[in-house]
Amino acid sequence: MALDRSFYARPTVEVARALLGKVIRHARASARIVEVEAYLGANDPAAHSYRGLTPRTRVIFGPPGHAYVYLIYGMHHCLNIVAEPAGVAGCVLIRAVEPLRGIAAPSNGPGKLTRALGITLAHYGADLTRGPLTVHEPSAAETFAIAVSPRIGITQASDLPLRFFIAGNPFVSRSPARPLAQGKGPWKPEDV
């Protein structure tokens, strides 16, 4: 039973954090979400939806619980999950997953996990509450600490703490270009 649409109809940051530890399934492959980034609509220059509704971003403004897939650098697909109620922009970039079943290739990066799971532009707008691509509650309850950092690979709003990942998980993609400023001293994963 996939997660209900109401799970996604919440503020983007809330959905991003809630997605950690959830299980994404496609065909016979399944994987655990270990790293995500929140992309807000308004007030977030780094978000594709920042400049308003275009043919590409229309799904981000639509009903939650759908997939926003796009091609980056002409060769890599990135998977996002639409959050917020219909009419409000907001999505969560899936940055890394931990293979659970049916996955051979590495999946510790946005472009890598789409390749490992077989996700392409054909999944643009796919409904994640039903169909071949779905998100589920993990079979066994688990506890973990959520760490926060700035988002990776962007040039705008690169200081906002909108990247969330499972602290210490070995499948997290990499360290942020710039550590999250939090008082003084070197950055460390922050329990939340």
Place this chain on the structure above:
DNA sequence: GTAATGATCTCT
């Protein structure tokens, strides 16, 4: 129609 840009990855 044309040009710039990029939420990446791999190799050097």
Place this chain on the structure above:
DNA sequence: GAGATCATTACC
């Protein structure tokens, strides 16, 4: 540190 490679967007 550079190159691959193309959909999308902004501007003419």
